[in-house]
Structures are given as structure tokens and as C-alpha cells.
Amino acid sequence: MSLTIPSVTTARLVLEPLAPAHSIGMFALWSEPEVCRYSGPAHDLDGQPIPLPAGTPADSDRILAFFLAGAAEGTRFRWAMLIQETGAFVGAVGFNHLGACAELAWHQRPEFWGHGLMTEAGRAALDWLLTDGRAAEVEAFIDPANTASVRLACRLGFTPTGEVSDGAERYLSRSGDPAARRSKRSRRAR
Numbered sequence: 001m002s003l004t005i006p007s008v009t010t011a012r013l014v015l016e017p018l019a020p021a022h023s024i025g026m027f028a029l030w031s032e033p034e035v036c037r038y039s040g041p042a043h044d045l046d047g048q049p050i051p052l053p054a055g056t057p058a059d060s061d062r063i064l065a066f067f068l069a070g071a072a073e074g075t076r077f078r079w080a081m082l083i084q085e086t087g088a089f090v091g092a093v094g095f096n097h098l099g100a101c102a103e104l105a106w107h108q109r110p111e112f113w114g115h116g117l118m119t120e121a122g123r124a125a126l127d128w129l130l131t132d133g134r135a136a137e138v139e140a141f142i143d144p145a146n147t148a149s150v151r152l153a154c155r156l157g158f159t160p161t162g163e164v165s166d167g168a169e170r171y172l173s174r175s176g177d178p179a180a181r182r183s184k185r186s187r188r189a190r
Contacts, residue, residue: 003074003098008128010120015079018067018092022080023057025089026064030054034110038146040166045069067094074098081108081121093121095129102135106152113148122156126173141168 005017016022029035030042036052044050044062054060070076078094091108104125108118129135140158142149150171158171 003071003077005071005077005079006128008079008124009084010124012084013090013117013121013124014082014084015093015121015124016082017071018064018078018080018094020064020068022089023061023064025080026092027054027057027060028089029091029107029109030060030063032110035107038143038149039107040141040143040168042066067092078105079121079125081117090117091121093118093125095125098134100135101137101139102129104129104138104140104156106149118152119155122152126156136174138173140171141165142171143168 007017008015018026030052031054033053039052042050042052042063043066045066050059050062052059054063067076067078075098076094076096077098078092081090081093082088083090089109090112091106093104093106096103096105104122106118106122126138129138138158140149140153142153144150153171156173158173161170161172163170
């Protein structure tokens with residue numbers, strides 16, 4: 001079942017459904033060693049490994065094709081994160097799996113780290129998921145050494161479960177009430 005993925009606008013970003021037009025941005029993202037350090041292995045539609053960091057645009061296009069096929073199947077997708085003012089490709093956020101327990105994942109270009117953009121994008125992704133009603137729970141798998149992603153997961157309302165899969169710790173969010181998450185954000189903003 002194909003997904004209808006909306007574009008989402010936040011204070012500083014536009015989240016567009018990932019498309020072939022984002023090929024250059026995906027290569028800029030996936031050719032960065034710092035981005036790939038904690039990302040785990042990547043495989044294409046045939047299950048073949050994709051070298052990371054990507055050495056050529058053809059390598060990152062295989063990642064792009066993987067998510068486009070997943071969106072067509074209704075099983076997974078990514079948004080391209082773009083700066084509203086400039087259209088610059090910041091990174092990608094979305095779901096490795098959709099279902100009763102969805103899996104949120106994110107990757108961002110290093111030159112945009114530390115500005116709160118991924119928090120903004122992650123909240124928008126979770127709001128879409130909860131409004132869409134697809135999932136009661138959301139999980140994320142994070143390498144414990146990736147302290148920036150651990151902090152992001154906590155800001156997004158995830159808590160560690162103590163479970164480990166392929167060296168990544170599982171974080172879980174059971175917050176099914178978007179209003180409760182918004183009120184947490186309001187308290188933090190004060």
C-alpha cells in the first residue's frame with residue numbers, strides 16, 4: 001500500500017518526501033564519514049551492501065531508491081530536510097519501519113549540527129506519525145557512543161529500554177498523545 005507523504009513545514013525547515021531530485025543532497029549526506037560513523041550498515045533493494053561513506057552518487061542513489069521503494073510499499077520512508085530560506089539540503093528524517101511500533105531514524109550533515117534543526121524535524125515527524133494514527137509506540141536504535149543522538153532521543157521523549165540490537169541501544173516512546181508532547185515543549189520553552 002503506497003503512502004501519501006505530505007510536505008511538512010516547521011519554523012525553519014521544509015520536510016519534503018524524499019525524491020530523485022534530492023540525489024545531490026543525499027550524496028552530500030552519505031559521503032560524510034561523520035554521518036556514517038554510527039549509522040550501521042546500509043543495504044540496497046536486493047540486500048546488497050552499500051559502501052559507507054558513499055564513494056559515488058550511485059552509492060547514495062541506492063539508499064534513495066531503497067526509501068522510495070519503501071514509500072511505494074507503505075513500509076518506510078524519509079523526508080528530505082531543507083532550510084526554508086535557502087533550500088539547502090540538511091539531512092533526512094523518517095521511519096525505517098511503520099506499524100504498531102514504528103522506528104524513527106535521522107541523519108544530518110555535520111555543518112548543520114548543533115542548531116536544533118534535528119529536534120525540530122524529529123518533533124514534526126513524530127507529530128505526523130501520531131496524527132496519522134499508524135503507531136502506538138515509536139522506537140529508535142542508537143549506538144551508545146553517539147551521544148548527540150542519545151541527547152536528541154531524550155529531547156524527543158524517548159527513554160532507553162536497556163535492550164541492545166547489533167550494538168545499538170533501543171529507545172522507546174509510548175507518548176500517544178500529541179497534546180501531551182506539545183505541553184512538554186511549552187514547559188521547556190519557558
